[in-house]
Amino acid sequence: MRYLFVILALAFAPAALAQTPPRPFDPQVEAVARDVGKSLRCVVCQNQSIxxxxxxxxxxxxNLVRERLAAGQTRDQVIAYMTDRYGNFVLMQPPFQTDTLLLWLAPVALLxxxxxxxxxxxxxAARRNLEPTPLSADEATELSKTLGKGGRP
Amino acid sequence: MSVIPSTEEPQPTRAALPAWAALVPVALLLVVGGFFAFGLTHDPKAIPSTMIDRPMPEFALTRLTPESDPLTNEDLKGKVSLVNVFGSWCSSCVLEHPQLTEIGKSGRVALYGVDWRDPPSDGAAWLTRYGNPYLKTGVDSDSRLAINLGVTGAPETFVIDRDGRIRFKQVGPITPEVWIDTILPLIQKLESEPA
Structure with missing residues (x-):
């Protein structure tokens, strides 16, 4: 069983390697790309970023994000490219605009x-109820009777 | 609306709520119910396409059968066509295939295939196994066209009009019902449009 796992892992390793981009590594592009990637929703598994x-x-x-950034596009241009094709759904954080007013303002409005x-x-009402209402005459009589002695209620 | 009374008798000092206040919970219930009625009957994963009525993006895909010329926008010119995105890894595509075979055989509409994210040999083997209904099939192994089209999964089928404009996107398999109720009528409508 253990060997089977190792064999399977090795069998799929070339496929995993094949997906790494053959582009020269640029730390600046990579930093922006990660930032862009975190703000874009994966349209397959929608609660994760790409x-x-x-x-x-x-x-x-x-890969496409890195390629476009490496080609000199800005962060906003790359994000616009994606929203142009997938709509605002592809953004992890919905923009503040007319059709999202309810979304953004509802918590404030409810509060x-x-x-x-x-x-x-x-x-x-709560403050008023801190002051006990005085007993009515009937209640005072009842209370006196129950307690078995006279006196002020 | 008020806190628990400390005696059984109504309190003269109780906060006076206006009469309409009784309707507030009802109104809230209706609003919340409305949101649920919408939210529970709509698929949250269905992403509305922004591509409808936009021109088909420029593309040139290597053919799945390597000896021939690429699949490009030129192929779609001057006629209503279907572009079907599939992959050998896609199980719903197998489900859809009999209907595509039917459409391909009938010759009712030009049907093109995009073999998406697939090693070409796998795509070719898949078509050999299930039959090839496509006039031409292009390979989109790095999702270049798929992303350009806003594809979120396979199968997806785009209905392209004579001017090369995307008019409809079918997400998920083309079932016989989808074909008869949606796509065929749309093709007829698009064909009757003045060029």
Missing amino acids: EESNAPLAADMR LGGAWGWFAYLGP
């Missing part, structure tokens, strides 16, 4: 709504 994903398509996208509700109603 930098994290093991999907073959993500690997090709990483403000809750705060208003608290200060307008619940807070005052």
Whole structure:
């Protein structure tokens, strides 16, 4: 079983090597490419960025990002190339624009709504209830009877 | 709306909520219910294509059968055509293949194949095994065309009009239903459009 695993690992090793880009390594390009890659969503496994994903398509996208950066395109140009083809879905962080207003503002709106509700109603009600309501005459009589002696309620 | 009363009698000092306040939970329920009604009936993984009504990107793909000329935009000119993205690694493509074979045989529309992310020998072997319905098949081993087309998986099929514009993208297999209900009517519509 153990040998089988080793054999399989070796069998797939050339395929893994074949995917490494044959481009000269440029640390500056690489740094930007990682940044770009982290902001682009893998369209196969959608909760990962292309930098994290093991999907073959993500690997090709990483290569394309590096190739375009090496060719002199800026970070924004490369991201625009991807959003142009895959829409805003390909961005890990949705942009702030009209159709995402609800997404971005809903948490703030809910927080403000809750705060208003608290200060307008619940807070005052809670404070009022800290003061016990005086017993009515009937209740006072009942209490005196139960306690078996007279006196102030 | 209020905290638990400390006596059983209604309290005269209770915070007075306006009458409409009773409708607030109902309204909230409707809003949340609306979001769920949308969210639970839509596939969150379905990425809407931005490519519809845009020209087919420039491409030149090496042919799967190496002796012939590349597959390019020129091949798509002047007629309605289907570009089917497949791969020998793609199990849904096997599922789709009988329908493609049918379409290829009928000659109803020009059908082109893009063998995506596949060693060419694998793609060729796959077509030998299941039959080749394509007029021409290009190899896109590094996803260059696939990314340019916004492809997210295989199979995907693009309907291209006579002017070389992408008019529709079918994500997932072309089933007989998809062919009859969606793609065939669209082809007829595109063919009746003035050139």
